Amino acid sequence: MTAATVDGSPADAPDPSERDKPRLVAFFDRIDAYNNLLLPVLAIVSALIAGALIIGLTDIDRLKEGDIGGILTTIKDAYLALPSGALGSLRGISETIVSATPLILAGLCFAVAARSGLFNIGATGQMFAGGMAAVWVGFSMDGPGIVQVPLALLAGIVGGGLWGGIVGFLKARTGAHEVITTIMTNYIAGLLTLWLLKTETFQQPGKDNPISKTVSSEGRLPKLFFWSDDPSLRAHWGFLVALAGAMFMWWLFERSKVGFELRTFGSNADAARYAGMKPATLTTLAMFIAGGLAGLGGATQIIGTQGYATESFAGTIGFDAIAVALLGRNKPLGIVFAALLFGILEAGGRKMQLETDIPLDVVLVLRALIVLFIAAPALTRLIWRLKSEGSTSVLQFRGWGA
Amino acid sequence: MSTSATPAPDQLPVETTATTTATPDATNPLTFEERQHARNLGIAYIVLAGISAIVLTGNGGTATFNLDGDRSFGLPAQPLAWFVAASLAVVAGVQLWRGFGKWTNVVLALSSVLIFMSFLAWAAAGREFSFIGMLASAVTFSTPLVFGACAGIMCERSGVVNIAIEGLLLNGAFTSAFVGSLASGWPGMGPKSGFWIGVVAAMITSAMFAWLLAWLAIRFKVDQVIVGFFINFFVLGLTSFLSSRVLTENPDYNDTPTLAAWNVPLLERIPVLGQILFQQTVFVYGAYVLVAVFTWFLFRSKWGLRTRAVGEHPRAADTLGVNVLRLRYRNVILAGAIAGFGGSWWTATLGRFNENITNGRGFIALAVVIVGRWHPVGALCAALLFGLFDSVADKLSLLNTGLPSEFIKMTPYLMTIVVVAGFVGRSRGPKAAGQPYESQ
Numbered sequence: 001m002t003a004a005t006v007d008g009s010p011a012d013a014p015d016p017s018e019r020d021k022p023r024l025v026a027f028f029d030r031i032d033a034y035n036n037l038l039l040p041v042l043a044i045v046s047a048l049i050a051g052a053l054i055i056g057l058t059d060i061d062r063l064k065e066g067d068i069g070g071i072l073t074t075i076k077d078a079y080l081a082l083p084s085g086a087l088g089s090l091r092g093i094s095e096t097i098v099s100a101t102p103l104i105l106a107g108l109c110f111a112v113a114a115r116s117g118l119f120n121i122g123a124t125g126q127m128f129a130g131g132m133a134a135v136w137v138g139f140s141m142d143g144p145g146i147v148q149v150p151l152a153l154l155a156g157i158v159g160g161g162l163w164g165g166i167v168g169f170l171k172a173r174t175g176a177h178e179v180i181t182t183i184m185t186n187y188i189a190g191l192l193t194l195w196l197l198k199t200e201t202f203q204q205p206g207k208d209n210p211i212s213k214t215v216s217s218e219g220r221l222p223k224l225f226f227w228s229d230d231p232s233l234r235a236h237w238g239f240l241v242a243l244a245g246a247m248f249m250w251w252l253f254e255r256s257k258v259g260f261e262l263r264t265f266g267s268n269a270d271a272a273r274y275a276g277m278k279p280a281t282l283t284t285l286a287m288f289i290a291g292g293l294a295g296l297g298g299a300t301q302i303i304g305t306q307g308y309a310t311e312s313f314a315g316t317i318g319f320d321a322i323a324v325a326l327l328g329r330n331k332p333l334g335i336v337f338a339a340l341l342f343g344i345l346e347a348g349g350r351k352m353q354l355e356t357d358i359p360l361d362v363v364l365v366l367r368a369l370i371v372l373f374i375a376a377p378a379l380t381r382l383i384w385r386l387k388s389e390g391s392t393s394v395l396q397f398r399g400w401g402a
Numbered sequence: 403m404s405t406s407a408t409p410a411p412d413q414l415p416v417e418t419t420a421t422t423t424a425t426p427d428a429t430n431p432l433t434f435e436e437r438q439h440a441r442n443l444g445i446a447y448i449v450l451a452g453i454s455a456i457v458l459t460g461n462g463g464t465a466t467f468n469l470d471g472d473r474s475f476g477l478p479a480q481p482l483a484w485f486v487a488a489s490l491a492v493v494a495g496v497q498l499w500r501g502f503g504k505w506t507n508v509v510l511a512l513s514s515v516l517i518f519m520s521f522l523a524w525a526a527a528g529r530e531f532s533f534i535g536m537l538a539s540a541v542t543f544s545t546p547l548v549f550g551a552c553a554g555i556m557c558e559r560s561g562v563v564n565i566a567i568e569g570l571l572l573n574g575a576f577t578s579a580f581v582g583s584l585a586s587g588w589p590g591m592g593p594k595s596g597f598w599i600g601v602v603a604a605m606i607t608s609a610m611f612a613w614l615l616a617w618l619a620i621r622f623k624v625d626q627v628i629v630g631f632f633i634n635f636f637v638l639g640l641t642s643f644l645s646s647r648v649l650t651e652n653p654d655y656n657d658t659p660t661l662a663a664w665n666v667p668l669l670e671r672i673p674v675l676g677q678i679l680f681q682q683t684v685f686v687y688g689a690y691v692l693v694a695v696f697t698w699f700l701f702r703s704k705w706g707l708r709t710r711a712v713g714e715h716p717r718a719a720d721t722l723g724v725n726v727l728r729l730r731y732r733n734v735i736l737a738g739a740i741a742g743f744g745g746s747w748w749t750a751t752l753g754r755f756n757e758n759i760t761n762g763r764g765f766i767a768l769a770v771v772i773v774g775r776w777h778p779v780g781a782l783c784a785a786l787l788f789g790l791f792d793s794v795a796d797k798l799s800l801l802n803t804g805l806p807s808e809f810i811k812m813t814p815y816l817m818t819i820v821v822v823a824g825f826v827g828r829s830r831g832p833k834a835a836g837q838p839y840e841s842q
Contacts, residue, residue: 359643
């Protein structure tokens with residue numbers, strides 16, 4: 001089975017006609033403005049319109065009375081509450097960052113694997129593995145923060161990396177498809193976490209429910225807004241860790257030899273093999289790096305946001321991250337912006353729920369629709385009556401057989 | 403859809419890699435891969451024998467397994483464990499020395515039953531245990547998996563990867579609860595007929611989501627795994643949204659009768675088996691009928707032949723006049739209807755909808771498809787096995803064995819990985835699954 005391109009944008013071929021273009025046009029061409037800017041914006045707008053329809057059509061009481069004006073007001077209030085809840089106050093911004101931090105790292109996890117030609121939906125399990133490793137370091141050590149925090153983060157990387165590496169190893173050695181193995185390892189990681197949280201080593205003394213011991217205050221990531229004493233400003237340095245992760249991914253794929261090999265392997269496995277690269281090693285390595293990034297996300301969730309582990313600390317982040325990576329077109333900068341957007345939806349959605357009684361779940365619908373419109377550019381073009389341009393598909397992965 | 407039984411003139415010489423195994427020739431009886439599998443299997447037997455000798459001999463006493471009424475049988479835990487360990491060691495020796503040939507799977511199945519019984523005896527040593535109840539609830543738990551897996555097989559056999567089983571099941575559960583509750587309020591409708599209208603609505607809406615899957619995958623050539631994920635996300639979001647926005651405010655919209663068991667006349671009186679298989683709800687019987695009918699059509703009818711051809715080698719099928727895309731559309735939509743029916747099992751069992759009620763069962767159904775090697779009967783067996791682990795975990799948590807139920811629940815997932823990784827015989831999917839097809 002052949003592998004198709006994972007990265008939608010064509011290679012930057014220098015074109016002699018480029019020189020004659022006005023600077024701004026040339027700039028937009030260079031960054032592939034159509035695919036990287038216009039399409040995401042149209043996708044978001046389309047999703048918001050569809051979301052508005054869903055909100056309107058489920059307003060049964062008003063629909064019965066035929067109160068169209070009232071419905072429109074609700075939609076307007078809801079969509080105004082989103083940005084104001086997320087960005088209107090320092091607390092909102094803090095919450096946005098808190099939501100975005102693990103999404104960035106898990107999104108990078110998906111993207112690293114995707115650009116290496118692997119569909120890694122195991123970010124949830126890898127976050128569990130990394131988070132549990134980090135929490136163990138966090139509560140069992142008692143040293144200065146400058147030692148303990150990096151150690152916990154390192155434990156997160158190693159834990160998540162090994163958990164992801166198993167999947168890569170299985171794929172490389174036996175051809176076990178990563179979609180299946182990652183679904184299974186997600187469940188296994190969830191159950192292992194639940195079990196660990198009930199063991200004496202992990203469980204908080206005096207508690208019946210599965211909850212871990214608390215990370216010592218030295219071992220926590222420092223607050224991002226360090227000048228404020230307000231405990232509700234939860235944003236922590238995990239955000240900086242996430243940004244560093246994004247820079248690492250940029251370096252990996254744009255500057256390093258390994259990244260070049262991974263990219264080649266991702267877009268054409270046969271070519272990589274003929275060029276003397278080792279597919280088995282690359283698959284395992286790609287999954288190790290991807291898992292490490294997700295594990296780091298789990299670690300920031302533990303020693304940054306929560307301070308202890310619960311059975312659901314990875315939540316749905318692993319799956320939301322797939323949407324983040326797709327929206328960010330598997331590029332580090334794109335993922336950071338996509339994760340911030342999702343963070344805005346999350347933090348703003350909570351205010352929306354408070355003010356307009358519209359359930360937070362509408363955010364899930366919006367996210368799904370954004371993924372749809374990004375993944376099907378042809379559909380988005382059809383809706384907006386745009387002429388065909390640029391690449392057609394964001395991603396394609398190898399089938400079961402390969 | 404053409405479903406005539408007579409062999410059609412345009413039958414294609416397509417071999418399904420999912421069901422046939424390589425035939426050994428005279429000079430080289432086993433391929434390298436087969437020898438490796440035989441060795442792995444032997445090692446697995448040794449490990450199981452070791453577990454049996456070291457762990458399962460730990461509990462003394464007799465486990466009493468209750469059958470129906472006042473019948474029961476007892477198994478002494480320790481002697482049984484030693485017996486199982488010894489026989490598994492012998493089996494491992496024979497497996498490594500010369501293999502079992504065509505009896506390999508039979509021996510594997512028997513050994514699994516042995517170690518399973520020994521495990522139960524260990525867990526329930528000195529106590530009583532409802533054996534029949536466990537098996538009956540295994541059958542019940544497996545029902546939605548069978549429907550989901552059949553939907554998955556139908557899609558994948560025709561070349562469309564269906565990750566969206568979860569979403570289709572969830573939509574079926576929501577729609578049947580919602581429409582079923584609405585319809586029971588209509589004039590001339592009782593709760594019972596309302597429920598069945600809900601089931602029909604579930605089949606129709608799930609078929610529509612399946613059509614969306616086919617449309618995006620075929621018309622726009624969006625990666626099928628991503629479309630599947632989109633549908634899962636979307637349905638999860640939409641049903642949760644509707645459930646908290648509409649259903650919580652109007653509890654009448656989320657209230658259907660639960661479906662009572664319907665005992666099959668005569669068959670229900672068979673001792674033991676009757677209680678396990680024939681005192682269930684219509685959904686269970688529906689699952690068995692579906693597997694039988696689907697197997698027959700898939701391997702004995704013109705439609706089935708064409709479906710398999712389209713999933714393995716669409717170009718060849720196209721050359722011989724099969725409309726590849728139309729067949730894919732039809733099969734995916736039909737699969738959606740099946741999954742919708744399967745989703746209404748939750749409504750029939752619980753009488754209401756809760757957010758994310760399917761809780762990942764659709765992904766398990768996907769595993770069932772693979773462990774069952776893309777064959778309806780295989781999927782049925784795999785689903786029963788997964789259901790069995792569910793019900794064992796359920797019952798053992800009552801027994802307080804000290805063995806964490808998490809590990810029992812984990813077993814099916816580990817087993818899936820073992821199967822997918824081909825440690826004990828590889829499971830291979832239809833060749834063209836996941837690839838968009840462009841007719842020339």
